[in-house]
Amino acid sequence: MADFTQRREALVKRILEGAGKAPSSDRRSAFDNRGLTGPAASLVDKVAKNAWKVTGADIDAARTAGQSEDQLFELIVCGAVGQAGRQYDAALAALNAAAGKT
Amino acid sequence: MRLRVLDKGHRLRTKALFALIRAVSRQPVLDVVKLVTYRADFYGTPMAKVTHETMRGPSPWSVADRELMAACVAQTNQCEFCTKTHIAVAQQAYADGKPLAPILQNLDTAAVPEPLRATLLMLRKLTRDHAVSADDMRAVLAAGATRRQIEDALAVCFSFNVITRLADAFGFAIPSPEGFEAGAKFLLSRGYR
Numbered sequence: 001m002a003d004f005t006q007r008r009e010a011l012v013k014r015i016l017e018g019a020g021k022a023p024s025s026d027r028r029s030a031f032d033n034r035g036l037t038g039p040a041a042s043l044v045d046k047v048a049k050n051a052w053k054v055t056g057a058d059i060d061a062a063r064t065a066g067q068s069e070d071q072l073f074e075l076i077v078c079g080a081v082g083q084a085g086r087q088y089d090a091a092l093a094a095l096n097a098a099a100g101k102t
Numbered sequence: 103m104r105l106r107v108l109d110k111g112h113r114l115r116t117k118a119l120f121a122l123i124r125a126v127s128r129q130p131v132l133d134v135v136k137l138v139t140y141r142a143d144f145y146g147t148p149m150a151k152v153t154h155e156t157m158r159g160p161s162p163w164s165v166a167d168r169e170l171m172a173a174c175v176a177q178t179n180q181c182e183f184c185t186k187t188h189i190a191v192a193q194q195a196y197a198d199g200k201p202l203a204p205i206l207q208n209l210d211t212a213a214v215p216e217p218l219r220a221t222l223l224m225l226r227k228l229t230r231d232h233a234v235s236a237d238d239m240r241a242v243l244a245a246g247a248t249r250r251q252i253e254d255a256l257a258v259c260f261s262f263n264v265i266t267r268l269a270d271a272f273g274f275a276i277p278s279p280e281g282f283e284a285g286a287k288f289l290l291s292r293g294y295r
Contacts, residue, residue, distance in 0.1 A: 007152045010151070011148040014144065015144065015148075020144065047271045049232075051267040051268075051271045054104075054273075056104050056273065072105060073108065073140070077268065080267035081264050083263070083267070084259075084261075084263035086232070087259070088263075090228075090234070091224075091228050091234050092256060094233075097239070098240045099243075
């Protein structure tokens with residue numbers, strides 16, 4: 001899987017730096033799960049930590065607070081990719097530590 | 103689907119494709135298909151490149167092993183749609199008739215090769231706790247998995263820690279058993295592109 005790293009980087013670059021309906025800064029905050037406020041923050045935190053607990057009410061609350069459906073689509077994608085990436089990076093660091101690499 | 107745009111917001115050409123899929127398969131269009139075809143340049147296309155590489159690219163793990171890993175991650179994230187989908191794909195890929203759901207229920211004692219068992223246990227812990235330790239990785243290496251195998255398994259884990267979160271957050275509908283079988287057959291023959 002030599003191409004995995006490049007492909008993952010391309011995905012992250014697209015969702016954070018490419019065109020979108022949500023401001024780039026909000027997409028970055030969702031990706032980092034840090035810096036959003038209100039219902040969108042609660043929603044993204046659930047996506048990152050226990051997505052199976054997300055309900056229609058969470059989505060409705062963020063929508064009522066002013067997020068469009070396209071913005072919510074982007075923020076949820078960014079939240080999921082960000083958390084999965086942190087898990088991957090933590091595991092790779094553990095593997096390097098086990099193998100004596102820094 | 104909790105976002106209306108993911109259900110009904112596609113371009114006319116994509117809606118025509120959905121009509122064709124419904125006519126040929128005689129099944130509703132899966133929500134995962136609706137997700138990856140909605141504004142595909144944002145998520146669907148770049149993510150498909152990641153997932154196809156992790157699931158069908160060159161690897162010391164078989165396709166069946168990687169599908170079982172995907173099911174393991176999905177089960178840990180309590181994602182019914184992805185768990186059933188990837189158990190069905192793995193079942194077809196192994197083609198030995200051995201039921202796979204009990205293996206995931208009893209990983210500690212299931213009859214699977216030690217490198218695969220240790221890798222699945224590590225992926226489960228990583229997915230549940232969001233981190234693993236160097237000692238956890240030493241245990242996988244000691245069980246006989248190579249560094250390359252662990253890296254490839256982590257790539258599978260990345261893909262399905264994204265996809266399962268989206269399936270849960272967007273509220274994917276659960277298809278019929280026939281729908282799962284048809285989806286599994288498609289994924290096995292065509293991959294994730």
